[in-house]
Amino acid sequence: MSEGLYFQVEQTRPVPLDLSLHLPAGQLMILAGPSGAGKTSLLRLLMGLDKPAQGLLRLNHKVYFNAQTQIFVPPQARSVGLVFQNYALFPHLSALENIKLALLEQPNPAREKLAWEWLEKVRLTHRAHARPQTLSGGEQQRLALARALARQPELLLLDEPFAAMDTPLRRELYLELAQLRDEYPLSILLVTHELQEALQVADQLVLLQAGRILQEGPPQVLRKAPANAEVARLLGIENFWPAERISDKHVVWAEGEIELSSYAEASRGAGWLMGAPEDLVISTEPDSSRGQVWPARVEQALRLGQRWHLRLKLAKGTPVIASVPFAVSTGAQIWVYFPPQVLQWVPESQRKRSHRSIL
């Protein structure tokens, strides 16, 4: 597979950005990060709606932007499609005409035919003559997707496509994207807050904060070894505690000494201990048959669907978040068991690593 997208940017205004990205052709990359991290700004730069102060942008060996040689290719001439966060469909045109307008470069009979083909691909032929305002959210999104793809771009950008979608629709869109990626020589870059499904489909995950890359890599890798507390938080790992690694299998944290599986990365020194809420074992009796249990008090118990979300405090005040399938009342005394194999260890040194050049 060839080059795909290479992008390197440096700017302080309007939004500070300092990073480089490489998205190989045919891959799906998820760009995540808190609000204001520069995700949307990044997409706008890739599309050519804004111009960075410094940097270089190449797509499959075509230079779209080069600050040094003063090259700037406008959006019209880029092989890039963008699905706007609010879809930005043309309100005065029908669904069919919306797609046809993106096909102006084609001669008229071909335009009509191609537009129908795209409508069929996104299952909207029955709404061909409907105005966008009368379409449902999911239909609008599929139309926006078809319109962005109609010009057969080499790079597809999606800005927060899940903002107004429920879980089944999100899953469906992800499957559609995965299929598109396999069908066409297309790279996909998707911006989102919602990482749950993203983790299953993405080839690459890039976590952005304040315009810099916090961590990047395949989602499985990131999930296993989050670079720091921030990444862990973004990945939905809610528990992370400052600690000191004293041996392969032992860590000292605020509550004392705790055992770790020896699989965890074995660097000694300061770092972070992490554990997903649903992996912790909660019991109402001090049952220490499996290993050491830690007494805790339930500060808050919230029922979320079939599970109870617990905020606990250990004896020396360390906060722990747990999730259990049975009812626990606020104020109750319980015991927590931390299975060594679910605890993750992230050394302090990794926290400093932020952005590195790829090429």
Added chain:
Amino acid sequence: MALPCQILEMSEFTSFGLSLKLAFLTALGLLPLALFLGRFLAFSQKNWRGFCEAGLMLPLVLPPTVMGYYLLLGLGQNSWLGGIYAAISGKTLVFSFEGILLASWLFNLPFAVQPIQRAFAAIPHEIREAAACCGLSNWQAFWRVEWPLAWPGILSSLLLCFAHTLGEFGVVLMVGGNIPGETQTLSLLIYDKVQALDFQGARGLSLGLLVFSFLSLAAMSRLEKRKPVQRTLSWAAQGVEDV
């Protein structure tokens, strides 16, 4: 009840024709400039846009006499514009129909530009960006996206100019000089009639202007309501956030 042709005297008939001609030429002649300025003011991010807007609004707040005074200076035979015109046509620009047409273009600028500016400003900027992302050149985007969304505002602008020109009094009086058959518009004729205590004659003409102006404004407000952009805005504004 007498027939209209019996009510209208000759002077009324010519004044009526003159007013219509002036209103038509003002509205249509101003359209290209108003389109350009309105679109520019709606989309431009430039700092001096504010000064431009202030300049355009001047005719709204200046007394017609002040406008008229400067126009007399600017169009008079001693001015370069008046001089050139006199050299070409052998006529003076002031106290002529061409003179009041020029004046009319000037004092109608805010009325022509504002509805157009509002119409273009109401187009969500993502929609215009989407046009660029779909490969449309600026010109294609104008004809295929902006124009269809902004036309009610453009029509409003034409109507407003037309109605406002019919009703203009002060500047036309000062620049045109109230010459029957050349610059005596309907509103000037009404003034003359009232001065001559011909209330009978003034009544019909005033009523006519009143009804026409009301109908124009009613048509405009209908246009504002059926603006496709307006319906879209609330829909397009959903979920816009983030930088």
